[in-house]
Every structure is written in C-alpha cells, then in structure tokens.
Amino acid sequence: MAQIELKDVGLSYFTPKQETEALRGINLSIRHGEFVSIVGPSGCGKSTLLSLVSGMLKPTKGNVLIDGEEVTGTSRKVGYMLQHDHLFEWRNVFNNLLVGAEIRKMDLNRAKRKASELLERYGLGEFAQHGPSQLSGGMRQRVALIRTLVAEPDILLLDEPFSALDYQTRLKLSDEVFHIIKEQGKTALLVTHDLSEAISMADRVMVMSKRPSTISSMHDIRFEEGGGLSPWKKREAGLYNRYFNAIWKELEGHVVPII
Amino acid sequence: MSSRLYDNYLKVQKRRQRLIVLSRLSVLAAFLLLWELAARWGWVDPMLTSKPSQLLSSFRELAFEGNLLRHTWITGLETLVGIIISMLIGTVIAVLFWWSTFASKVLEPYIVVLNALPKVALGPIFYIWLGDRYSIYGMAVAISIIVTIIMVESGFKEISKTKLKLMESFGASKIQMLRMVLLPASIPHFIATLKVNVGLTLVGVVMGEFLSSKAGLGYLIIYGGQVFQMTLVMVSITMLALLSAILYGVVNLLERYARRKYHYEG
Incomplete structure (x- = not known):
C-alpha cells in the first residue's frame, strides 16, 4: 500500500486581488522508503505540494492520504526540513534538537537519548553545548535534519534544504543526507531547483509544469551500475547524463520564455 | 605570538x-x-544660576540633614515600579495583538492616536481618579505603555515567519509558539524597550510629582522654584541625572547578561 497518496488534488490561493490556481489534478502515490524528487519551474507550487502533505495546507479539491488516512492537520508521521535551518539562537545545539519532541510532548528522556546518539553518529557530538552561531552553514543544516529526525517521523519533506549553502558544502551534505535518510529508512520528498541533486538523490524524479501545475512526467531513476549507489557515484554513472538531458529539455519546454 | x-x-x-x-x-x-x-x-547672577561650590555644600546639607536621599529614593522607586508595570501590561497587550490579528486591526487607530496624544494633558484626570500618590504611577505608565506596546509588537513582527512555520510543521499551538519562539526571540527587543522606558518613565514620574505629590525630586524642583531657591532646584536636577544614569547602567548590565546567557550576537 502506498504511504503517501494524493488523489486528484487541486489547490487555489485567494488574495483580495485575484484567485490563483496553483495545483490541478495531482495524482501521486509514494511507497514506504521511497525517495522522490520534485522539480519544476519557479513558482509552480512545488513547496505548496509539500505543505499539503504536511497538513499545514488543505487542498481545495481532492484528498491527501498518509497510510490510507486522510490528512487533516499536521501529523507526527511527517517531518519538515526547510531551506533555512532556523535554529534558535537562545538554545544550544542539543536543546535545539529537542524542539520537535517538546512541542509534540514526546518522552523527553527518549528524545535526549536519540538526540545524543544521532549527534555522535553524524559527527557533531562535540558541538552539543555550542551555540548555533558557532557552527558553519553545513553543520547547522545537519543539526536541522537531526532535529527533524529526533521527532521520529516516517516521512521527510525536504524543501530546498541545501540551496542556502555554497556548492561544495552542498554536494557533500546532499551525499550525507541521502545516507542518513536511507539508513534511517525514511520516505522522502525533496523539492529542489538543482537537477543533478534531484537525479542523484532520488529513486524517482517528478517534473511539474508551470501554473496551474500538473505532473508533467515521472522518471524512474535506475542505473546500470545497480542500486545502492551514493549520489556522488550516481553523478558519474553512465545513464546520469541521459536523465539530466531528458529532464532539462522537458523543463525548458515549460519555462516561460524571457522576453 | x-x-x-x-x-x-x-x-x-x-x-x-x-x-x-x-x-x-x-x-x-x-x-x-x-x-x-x-x-x-558676576558675569551671571548667582541668584538665578546658583554655582557648583554652593551646590556641593548645599548637597551635603540636604543629604545629611534634609531629606534629599529620601526624595531621590522615592522618585527612583516610583520609576522602577512604573517601568515594571508598563513592561508587564504592555507586553501582555502586545501578545494579545499578536494572538488576535482582528483585535490588533480594530485597535490600531486608537493606539496611533493615544501614542500621539500628549499624556501630560491627562494629569488632572489621574489626580482626580487616583489621588495624589497613585496619580504619579498613572502618569508614568501612561507615558511609557503605548511605546512599550508598539515596540514589543514590532519586535514580534520582525521574528521571521519561517521560524513560526517550523513550529507549525511540528504542530505547535499558539501558546507553544509564544513560549518557545516569540518571547525568547524578543529578549533583545525587551531590552531596547527597557532602555527607552527608563527615560520615558522618569519623565512621567517627575511630571506626576510636579502636578501632585508631596515627595520626590519632582516635588523638590517645583518647591525650590516656588521659594526661589535655585540651589535646591539644581541639586535635585543633578540627582535626577545621576538616577537616570544608574537606571540606564542597570539596563546595560541586564543586556550584557542576556547576551551571554542566550548567545545573542552583536
């Protein structure tokens, strides 16, 4: 059974000036443990789609289901990772990790154990008592991911989590995050502008059209070298360029030409 | 090296x-x-300007025989109480405005008008309603509370929407957002408001003392003026300057403490 299911989902925004149809007729089904990337032109409603799955937005049409149950509000099964880490300056790294657990009134001792375990595991153990401002951008984003994981979601929504980082950090971190997510066995939905990131991390890449957005295609990413390649290796794999070019061409057709 | x-x-x-x-x-x-x-x-008339040497001797006299220190203490205490009251009530109102955008929209023009209104004009009303003692607090709070509301509220608005989105993604309630993000993130704003309030509340307290009281530095200044004792007036003003310097210093210490404790940069 699919873990995340969108059935004929549509969403319109209302402002005093106009009505904007952001999404139309989205049908999607994602299995447990799958990693799906979403790409598309700017403003096509990629992030909106994540908000729908997270339960922060309600669709104006259709249904969103998680494990067969309709999403009515934010769910404990879902963790959201945003473009900026938004660590709280007034808490040290360790206490930042507990934010989600505190909000959800989870067992704090268990959360603390999990937090220190993950910190150690992902090489940040010595920074537990540091202030967030003492960490580099890449480290901060890793802390943000651990904060999400401490709340023990089954599904991770990643909204351009690397786009505020410099290129080198970005490549390294996407590799790490990929391993973390696979190791923890989470289902992941990644929104990104970066095609190579989308292809190298995901099992499937979903291409969206411009507004009102529909799913224009779905690419299964499979490599001859076999499964289990790291994003780094996938970028060097034989079929990588073919996927890249195919999706690139497809996106070009959707982008509004600059006059 | x-x-x-x-x-x-x-x-x-x-x-x-x-x-x-x-x-x-x-x-x-x-x-x-x-x-x-x-x-x-004799370039100026000492009757009108007094002079520093006279201030010093008169300060000694007033401090040890008169009640200068008591008056200073009273004014200081009134200021402190005034600051605490306006910070508390102002913050509560700012929180209510954040809680209910509707209430904030409805009351916005009233706040603007109250902010522009010279609060000194309310003096007689406070005097009649609150009596000679409590009208001082009335004046002190009236002068500083509106600014407190406006400053704390604008502080709330500066806190990035996405920080709250993060909270929302975890399913946080409004109380949790308030407790875990809004209040701690506003500490620098609270300190800035406190700095402004030290000056404003002091103005309110002295104003209140001018109008009604029988004690405090404001009372001494008015009294000195009425009996044409410029030395008394000048000594009281000097004490007032000292008092504000001390209060400001305390706020600065508080700021340094908060910076260290909560890792704020800058």
Missing part, C-alpha cells in the same frame, strides 16, 4: 580610548569651572 605591528595597533587603540574618557571628564570639569567663575565674577 603577536607581531609588532599588532602591538602597535593595540597601543594606539588604547591611547585613543583613554583620550576619549579624559576628554569626557574635561568637558564636565570645564563646564563646572566656567559656571563657578561666571557666578563668582
């Missing part, structure tokens, strides 16, 4: 810092000297 150039740089910096402090003190000394000489040599 620091290079000679760096040592040199540090030396120059230190010298400059010392020069600034020295110049500050000399400005004060020059002012007092000029005042003293002008009064002594």
Whole structure:
C-alpha cells in the first residue's frame, strides 16, 4: 500500500486581488522508503505540494492520504526540513534538537537519548553545548535534519534544504543526507531547483509544469551500475547524463520564455 | 605570538580610548569651572544660576540633614515600579495583538492616536481618579505603555515567519509558539524597550510629582522654584541625572547578561 497518496488534488490561493490556481489534478502515490524528487519551474507550487502533505495546507479539491488516512492537520508521521535551518539562537545545539519532541510532548528522556546518539553518529557530538552561531552553514543544516529526525517521523519533506549553502558544502551534505535518510529508512520528498541533486538523490524524479501545475512526467531513476549507489557515484554513472538531458529539455519546454 | 605591528595597533587603540574618557571628564570639569567663575565674577547672577561650590555644600546639607536621599529614593522607586508595570501590561497587550490579528486591526487607530496624544494633558484626570500618590504611577505608565506596546509588537513582527512555520510543521499551538519562539526571540527587543522606558518613565514620574505629590525630586524642583531657591532646584536636577544614569547602567548590565546567557550576537 502506498504511504503517501494524493488523489486528484487541486489547490487555489485567494488574495483580495485575484484567485490563483496553483495545483490541478495531482495524482501521486509514494511507497514506504521511497525517495522522490520534485522539480519544476519557479513558482509552480512545488513547496505548496509539500505543505499539503504536511497538513499545514488543505487542498481545495481532492484528498491527501498518509497510510490510507486522510490528512487533516499536521501529523507526527511527517517531518519538515526547510531551506533555512532556523535554529534558535537562545538554545544550544542539543536543546535545539529537542524542539520537535517538546512541542509534540514526546518522552523527553527518549528524545535526549536519540538526540545524543544521532549527534555522535553524524559527527557533531562535540558541538552539543555550542551555540548555533558557532557552527558553519553545513553543520547547522545537519543539526536541522537531526532535529527533524529526533521527532521520529516516517516521512521527510525536504524543501530546498541545501540551496542556502555554497556548492561544495552542498554536494557533500546532499551525499550525507541521502545516507542518513536511507539508513534511517525514511520516505522522502525533496523539492529542489538543482537537477543533478534531484537525479542523484532520488529513486524517482517528478517534473511539474508551470501554473496551474500538473505532473508533467515521472522518471524512474535506475542505473546500470545497480542500486545502492551514493549520489556522488550516481553523478558519474553512465545513464546520469541521459536523465539530466531528458529532464532539462522537458523543463525548458515549460519555462516561460524571457522576453 | 603577536607581531609588532599588532602591538602597535593595540597601543594606539588604547591611547585613543583613554583620550576619549579624559576628554569626557574635561568637558564636565570645564563646564563646572566656567559656571563657578561666571557666578563668582558676576558675569551671571548667582541668584538665578546658583554655582557648583554652593551646590556641593548645599548637597551635603540636604543629604545629611534634609531629606534629599529620601526624595531621590522615592522618585527612583516610583520609576522602577512604573517601568515594571508598563513592561508587564504592555507586553501582555502586545501578545494579545499578536494572538488576535482582528483585535490588533480594530485597535490600531486608537493606539496611533493615544501614542500621539500628549499624556501630560491627562494629569488632572489621574489626580482626580487616583489621588495624589497613585496619580504619579498613572502618569508614568501612561507615558511609557503605548511605546512599550508598539515596540514589543514590532519586535514580534520582525521574528521571521519561517521560524513560526517550523513550529507549525511540528504542530505547535499558539501558546507553544509564544513560549518557545516569540518571547525568547524578543529578549533583545525587551531590552531596547527597557532602555527607552527608563527615560520615558522618569519623565512621567517627575511630571506626576510636579502636578501632585508631596515627595520626590519632582516635588523638590517645583518647591525650590516656588521659594526661589535655585540651589535646591539644581541639586535635585543633578540627582535626577545621576538616577537616570544608574537606571540606564542597570539596563546595560541586564543586556550584557542576556547576551551571554542566550548567545545573542552583536
């Protein structure tokens, strides 16, 4: 059974000036443990789609289901990772990790154990008592991911989590995050502008059209070298360029030409 | 291991810092000297201006025999209480405005008008409603509370929407957002508001004392003016300046403490 299911989902925004149809007729089904990337032109409603799955937005049409149950509000099964880490300056790294657990009134001792375990595991153990401002951008984003994981979601929504980082950090971190997510066995939905990131991390890449957005295609990413390649290796794999070019061409057709 | 150039740089910096402090003190000394000489040599009428030497002797007299310190203490206490009341009530109202956008929209024009209204004009009303003692607090709070509301509320608005989105993604309630993000993130704003309030509340307290009271520095100043004792007026004003410097210093200490404790940068 699919873990995340969108059935004929549509969403319109209302402002005093106009009505904007952001999404139309989205049908999607994602299995447990799958990693799906979403790409598309700017403003096509990629992030909106994540908000729908997270339960922060309600669709104006259709249904969103998680494990067969309709999403009515934010769910404990879902963790959201945003473009900026938004660590709280007034808490040290360790206490930042507990934010989600505190909000959800989870067992704090268990959360603390999990937090220190993950910190150690992902090489940040010595920074537990540091202030967030003492960490580099890449480290901060890793802390943000651990904060999400401490709340023990089954599904991770990643909204351009690397786009505020410099290129080198970005490549390294996407590799790490990929391993973390696979190791923890989470289902992941990644929104990104970066095609190579989308292809190298995901099992499937979903291409969206411009507004009102529909799913224009779905690419299964499979490599001859076999499964289990790291994003780094996938970028060097034989079929990588073919996927890249195919999706690139497809996106070009959707982008509004600059006059 | 620091290079000679760096040592040199540090030396120059230190010298400059010392020069600034020295110049500050000399400005004060020059002012007092000029005042003293002008009064002594009859450039100005000492009856109208008094003079520093007289202030000193009169300060000694008032402090040890009179009630100058008691009056200063009263004014200081009134100011402190006034600040605490307006910070508390102002913050609560700002929180309510954040909680209910509707209420904030409805009340916005009233806040704007109240902010522009010269609160001194309310003096007689406070006097009649609250009596001679409590009207001082009325005046102090009236002058500082609106600014408190406006400053704290704008602080809330500056806190990035996405920080709250993060909270929302975890399913946080409004109380949790308030407790875990809004209030701690506003600490720098609270301190800034406190700094403004020290000055404003002092204005309110002295104003209130002018209008009604029988004690405090404001009372001494009015009294000194009425019996034409410029020395008393000047001594009281000096105490007022000292008092505000002390209050400001306390807020600065508080700021440093908060910076260290909560890792705020800057």
